[in-house]
Each structure stands twice: as C-alpha cells, then as structure tokens.
Amino acid sequence: MDFFAAQDHARRASRQLVGWFAAAVVAIILVIYLLLAFVLGSGEGPYGPQPVSWxxxxxxxxxxxxxGGFILLGSLYKILTLASGGGAAVAEALGGRLVPRATTDALERRLVNVVDEMAIAAGIPAPPVYVLDGEQGINAFAAGTRTTEGVVAVTRGTLEQLSRDELQGVIAHEFSHILNGDMRLNLRLIGVLHGILLLTLIGRILARSARGSDKGAAPMIIMGLVLIVVGYVGVLFGKIIKAAVSRQREFLADAAAVQFTRNPAGIAGALQRIAGHGSAIGHPRAEEASHMFFGSGMALSRMFATHPPLDERIRRIDPSFRGAPRSAASTGSAATTPAAAGFAGSAERAAQPLSAAAFAASVGTVRPQHVDFARRLLAGLPPAFVDEVHHPAGAQAAVFALLLAEDATIRTRQLDIVRSRHGDGSASACAELRDTLRAAGSRARLPILDIAIPALREPAEEARRQVLDSVDALIRADGRVSLFEYALQRILHHALLPPRTRYRGNTSPTQLHADITVLLSLLARAGHGDASLAEEAFAAAARQAPTDGPWTLLERAEMRPERIDQALDHLAATTPPFRARLIEACATAVMHDGQVNASEFELLRVVCEALDCPVPPLTEGA
Incomplete structure (x- = not known):
C-alpha cells in the first residue's frame, strides 16, 4: 500500500469510525428513552395501573x-484537547519524559540517533522523543496530528532490553504510523470512547447523590445505574471497534518496518523479546491508549485485543519462527537476514530513475537506500558537529551558517546581524560551522536542518521567534530570496511557531484551479530559467493536474508569498487521490528538463510538506 492509498484508507477508517460512533449514540439514546418512558409513564391511574406509552x-x-449532545460534546472536547496538545500531551499523560537532544545518557543518545536516522530517511523533522521511565515492559508509540507534528515515545524496558537493530525496527514501525495517517485516527479513537464513557460518570453521580434520600429517589438511582450499564456497554462495543481498526494497521506497520530497514531480524527480534519479557504498561491511563502501542499494553481477550497475536506477527516476518521467545538478557546486534517472504520484496528494488511519476510514488515511502543515506550522512559528520546541533545554541548557529552567502561582503554583513542579535559567541560559532556544512554538500542541508529543529524547539516561544526574526534578516541581507532560503524559511516557521489552525472549508473548483495555477507557475519558473522552457514545463505539468484548464503561466510578480501560502492551505485540505495527482504535476513542472538540483528538490519538499506529504531525501543515483 503506497502513501496515498494508506492515507485514503485512514480517511475511510475515520469515516467508518464516525458511522459506528453515530450508531452507538443512537442505540444509547433509544435505550435511555425507553427507560425514561417506562419510569415516567408507569404508575397508578384512576382505573388501575396506567399503561406505558412507548x-x-x-x-x-x-x-x-x-x-446525544452530551456524548458529542464530550468526544469533541477530548479530540480537540488532544489535537491542541499534540503528541506531547499524550506522552506526558502516560508519564513520558522529554529526552533532551543533548542527553549524556548512552541509551538515550542511541535512541536519539536512531530517531534522527529514520527522520532523515523519511524526509521530516526529527520528532521529539519521550521515555516512559516507570515502564519496564518493551513498548513504544507515536502520537500527533500531522506527519511533521508527531512525537515518538519508548519505555525504559525498550531502551534497556533491545539491541540497536531491534530498536531501529521498533522506531521504523512507529514511523510507519506517522507516515500512514494512523496517529490522527488513534487520537480520534480516544476521543470517541471518552464521550461514551462520560455516561458512566454521570450515572455514578446520580446514583451517589440519591443515596440516603427518601423513596422518591428510587427513579434517580435506577437512572444512574442504567447510565452506568449503558455507558460501559457502549465502551465495550467501542473497544471492539477500536480493536478491529487497530489490528490491521499493526500488520501494515510491521511490513513497512521491514521495507524501511531491509532487516526483518530487527523487528522480529523485538517482538520475540516481548514474548519473553512482556510489553505491559502499568500507567492508569494506558487502557485508553492501548491501540497506539507497538505491543499490547494491556491483558485483553482476543475479541478486545488491539494487536494481533505475537506469534502471528512474528511468523509473517520470519516464517521459520517456532514460538521460542528471545532471551531479554542478550542485547547484541541482530543479524541482517534476507527479506522475509511476502513482506520485503519491494525493499530489494534498486533506486528508480528520478522522474515525476517516480517522485510522486516516493512520497511517504522510506526505502533502505534512504536509511543508508541517513546513516552515512550522520556517520560522515564530525561527532562534535552532531553534538553541537543537539544543543539549542549550536542548532541556532548551524541554521544561521546555512544562510551565509558566498560573497564575502554579504557574509560579513550577515555575521554582523548575528553578532548584534545573539552575541560574539554565536557569530563565531556560525562562521566556524560554515566550513563543516560546505563539506557536507548541498544534499545534506535539509537533513541537517531536520536534526537541528528539535533542539530549536526546546527554548520558549519568545526565543524561537527571535531566531526566526534573525533568519528573516539574514535572508534579506542580499536583497533577494533563493529557492533554498525560501524552503528553509518556510520549514522553520512551520516547525517553531504554534500550529496554525488548518483550513478545513470546502474550496470551490474555481478556487482550486487558481491555487494550482499559482503552485505550478512557481515551480515551473523555479525549475527553468529560460522563459520558453518554463512555458513548456508549465504546460506539461498542467496536463497532469487534478483539475481541468484553461491554464495560464503567471508572472513572477503575481506569485506573492502570502498567495502561495493561501494556495497551499487550500490544497492541503484536499483528498489523498487529489494530492497524488497534484504532486506528480508539481514534480513535472520542476523536472520537465530532465534535471533536478538540490535547491529545486528542496522547494519540492517544502510544497509536499505543506500538503502533509513527506518525501525522502535526494540520494545518489535517484
């Protein structure tokens, strides 16, 4: 299943969830109505017992x-609360502790390194990492609302019991949930069950308040008990729905982890260790998030189990598995084995030539060559540099260094800006890091930004805004904006400022056509300096567009930044199939001449990221 198919599947699952939720609410309303009709309608009339009017x-x-309003408002409140707090709110509610990027703990540094590798390979900023220190079971989860706004959390048992390869298999599994749209669905599942569960709370309040009262309190006690029973029955059926939705997504994430790493032994080994060590989560709120975990966090019957049986998951990866759990005492690196039958066939394919269709197919898909690229890139950087960008001050200096101009006069002006705003130390660090960044090459610019962003997020919002103001000033220093500068500026503004409310309105076909025109015009002119080539590229891209013409290439002056932002907001709210065709059209606009350089690719990535469609890095031979 490719990225857009997985996203579309998640959207359909969300719609089915809404349907089941509506059916459950209707059933609950009918039960309570019948009870009220019986309680209020029964009694003695002038001629004997009064018949109940149903x-x-x-x-x-x-x-x-x-x-219905009570359940709906309760569910909406929970969903909106989780959405506003993001994955961090879920991790902290389960006892998670944010791991500082500059941690000195060896196990935590290994975890951060593995997450950095997977983030670079997936083409997204490295997510914040949390550790559930009080949990000794082997488990993990990813939570958030968008691919670029998630967090990854692991238990203390995961850190201590797994080898690096096994840990990478677990993290790859969680990144699959990030890329496939499962995180948003998981948060909605929590919200839906919360609204129904509130009925039991109201029932308890009614029953307790009626205790010790006169005989007239009997109906209130009965109503309270019924609400408790109905609420629990509703939650029971909700758990069945949750289990059905979750189990298949776990199989898909296991398959993706093998595809990402080309190492079935990694994730299979982690599952075998769970079989021997356990994956239980002891936190009181673990049950409501049970469907989010890598392994089953609760002891549930098969009907309510949110995860497939361990033996079945392992055998799908390793057909030779015979049920013997792996000892938790051994944490040596798992050996890389050939791809398991039925799982990793696509992982063995060589990199395809970079065409518009191949680019669109790469969206949200991590291949072994992308993981290898990330590993080589991090290994090739000086260890002192990697340590530096894990600190807020070092990450800030690295971002400033990425913007330093080749022209010595402009570069001096930029360093003066840094010095006046952040001090001599920051300016000196910025100048020193420039040589390291130049040696890493242009393909490494966005990956380095990806691993710097988490450290940039650590300071308070005011400090983050100061960094963004300095970035804007450095870009304006030469009076022009390059493709890379635009890409970096947009990525940083999205990553460091509070999440904007996403546009969710219905955009008219006429408006969508205008938005696509803006986007394709921008990319065609960015990818082709010659006006006639830009016209040809625009025309070729328009033929791939998800809406019909007529089409007119816009002049550069018509493509203002605020208009581009508006277009991206509108287009991000479209369906996955629509965005699939749109991204192929965007790639055609840039690649019509058969070439794509690092700056053009960076602009494409920014467009795709704005559409919530991450793309892996540009690797050699792609």
Missing amino acids: WQPELLLATAVVV
Whole structure:
C-alpha cells in the first residue's frame, strides 16, 4: 500500500469510525428513552395501573438532544484537547519524559540517533522523543496530528532490553504510523470512547447523590445505574471497534518496518523479546491508549485485543519462527537476514530513475537506500558537529551558517546581524560551522536542518521567534530570496511557531484551479530559467493536474508569498487521490528538463510538506 492509498484508507477508517460512533449514540439514546418512558409513564391511574406509552416524541427529542449532545460534546472536547496538545500531551499523560537532544545518557543518545536516522530517511523533522521511565515492559508509540507534528515515545524496558537493530525496527514501525495517517485516527479513537464513557460518570453521580434520600429517589438511582450499564456497554462495543481498526494497521506497520530497514531480524527480534519479557504498561491511563502501542499494553481477550497475536506477527516476518521467545538478557546486534517472504520484496528494488511519476510514488515511502543515506550522512559528520546541533545554541548557529552567502561582503554583513542579535559567541560559532556544512554538500542541508529543529524547539516561544526574526534578516541581507532560503524559511516557521489552525472549508473548483495555477507557475519558473522552457514545463505539468484548464503561466510578480501560502492551505485540505495527482504535476513542472538540483528538490519538499506529504531525501543515483 503506497502513501496515498494508506492515507485514503485512514480517511475511510475515520469515516467508518464516525458511522459506528453515530450508531452507538443512537442505540444509547433509544435505550435511555425507553427507560425514561417506562419510569415516567408507569404508575397508578384512576382505573388501575396506567399503561406505558412507548411513543412520546417530545421525550424522544429531549433525550436525543441531552444525551446525544452530551456524548458529542464530550468526544469533541477530548479530540480537540488532544489535537491542541499534540503528541506531547499524550506522552506526558502516560508519564513520558522529554529526552533532551543533548542527553549524556548512552541509551538515550542511541535512541536519539536512531530517531534522527529514520527522520532523515523519511524526509521530516526529527520528532521529539519521550521515555516512559516507570515502564519496564518493551513498548513504544507515536502520537500527533500531522506527519511533521508527531512525537515518538519508548519505555525504559525498550531502551534497556533491545539491541540497536531491534530498536531501529521498533522506531521504523512507529514511523510507519506517522507516515500512514494512523496517529490522527488513534487520537480520534480516544476521543470517541471518552464521550461514551462520560455516561458512566454521570450515572455514578446520580446514583451517589440519591443515596440516603427518601423513596422518591428510587427513579434517580435506577437512572444512574442504567447510565452506568449503558455507558460501559457502549465502551465495550467501542473497544471492539477500536480493536478491529487497530489490528490491521499493526500488520501494515510491521511490513513497512521491514521495507524501511531491509532487516526483518530487527523487528522480529523485538517482538520475540516481548514474548519473553512482556510489553505491559502499568500507567492508569494506558487502557485508553492501548491501540497506539507497538505491543499490547494491556491483558485483553482476543475479541478486545488491539494487536494481533505475537506469534502471528512474528511468523509473517520470519516464517521459520517456532514460538521460542528471545532471551531479554542478550542485547547484541541482530543479524541482517534476507527479506522475509511476502513482506520485503519491494525493499530489494534498486533506486528508480528520478522522474515525476517516480517522485510522486516516493512520497511517504522510506526505502533502505534512504536509511543508508541517513546513516552515512550522520556517520560522515564530525561527532562534535552532531553534538553541537543537539544543543539549542549550536542548532541556532548551524541554521544561521546555512544562510551565509558566498560573497564575502554579504557574509560579513550577515555575521554582523548575528553578532548584534545573539552575541560574539554565536557569530563565531556560525562562521566556524560554515566550513563543516560546505563539506557536507548541498544534499545534506535539509537533513541537517531536520536534526537541528528539535533542539530549536526546546527554548520558549519568545526565543524561537527571535531566531526566526534573525533568519528573516539574514535572508534579506542580499536583497533577494533563493529557492533554498525560501524552503528553509518556510520549514522553520512551520516547525517553531504554534500550529496554525488548518483550513478545513470546502474550496470551490474555481478556487482550486487558481491555487494550482499559482503552485505550478512557481515551480515551473523555479525549475527553468529560460522563459520558453518554463512555458513548456508549465504546460506539461498542467496536463497532469487534478483539475481541468484553461491554464495560464503567471508572472513572477503575481506569485506573492502570502498567495502561495493561501494556495497551499487550500490544497492541503484536499483528498489523498487529489494530492497524488497534484504532486506528480508539481514534480513535472520542476523536472520537465530532465534535471533536478538540490535547491529545486528542496522547494519540492517544502510544497509536499505543506500538503502533509513527506518525501525522502535526494540520494545518489535517484
């Protein structure tokens, strides 16, 4: 399943979840209505027992408004709370501790390094990393609302019990959830169950408040007990839905982990260690997030299990597995073995020639060559430099160094800007890091930015805004904006400022056509200096566009930054199939001449990131 198919599948699963949720709410409303009709309608009339009237439209409407509204508001509140807090809120609610990028703990440094590798390979900023220190079971999860806004969390047991290859298999599994849209679906599952569970809380309040009262409190006690029972039954069916949605996604994530790393022994070894060591999560709130974990965090029956059986997961990766758990005492590196049948066939394919279609197919897909590229890049950087960008001050200096001009006069002006805003030390560090960055090459610029962003996020918002102001000043120093400068500026503004509310309105076909025109015009002119070639590239891209013409190439003056931002916001709200065709059209606009340099690729990545469609790095031979 490719990225867009996986995203579309997640959207369909979300719609199905809404449907099941609506059915559960309707059933709950009917049960409570029938109970109210019985309680309020029964009694003695002038001629004996009064028959119950089961059809009372006013009562049904009132029940639907009160009960349905209560459940809906409870679910929406939980979903919005989780969305605003992001993955960090989930990790902290489960007892997670943010790992400083500059940690000196050897196990935590290994974890950060593995996460950096996978982030570079996936083409997204390295996510914040959390450790659940109080959990000795082997487990992990990813949480967030978008591919660029997630976090990765692991238990203390995962750090201590797994080898590096096994840890990489687990992290690759979690990155698959990030790329495939599972994180947003997981948060919605938590919200849906929360709304139904609130009924039991109201039931308990009613039952307790009626204790010790006179006989007239009996209906209130009965109502409270019914709400408790109905709420728990609703949650029970909700758990069945949650389990059904989650189990298949786990198989897909296991397969993706093998594809990413070309090392079935890594994730298979981690699963075998779980079989011997366990994956239980002891936190009181673990159950509501049970579907998010790498391994089953709770002891549940098969009907409610959010994960497939361990033996079945392992055998799909390693058909030779016979049920013997791997000893947790051995943490040696797992050997790399040939790809398992049925799982990693695509991982063995060589890199395809870079064409528009191949570029679109690479979106959200990590191949072994991308992981190898990330590993080689990090290994080729001086260790002191990597340590430097894991500190906020060093990451800041590295970003400034990426913007230093080749022209000595302009570079001096830029260093003066850094010195006046951040001091002599920052200016000196910036100048020193420039040589390291030049030696790393242009292909390393965005990957280095990806591993610097988490450290840049650590200071308070005011300090982050100061960094962004300095970045803007450095870009303006020469009076022009290069493709790379635009790419870096947009990535940093998105990463360091509070998340903007995403556009979710219905954009008219006319507006979408205008938005696509802006985007394709920008890319065609960026990828082709000659006006006639830009016209040809634009025309070729328009033929791939997801809407019909007519099309007119815009002049550069018509493509203002705020207009580009507006277009990207509108287009990011479209469906995955629409964005799949759009990205192929965008790639055609840049690659029409058969060439793509680092700056053009960086601009393409920015466009794709704005559309929530991450692309892996540009590797040799791609």
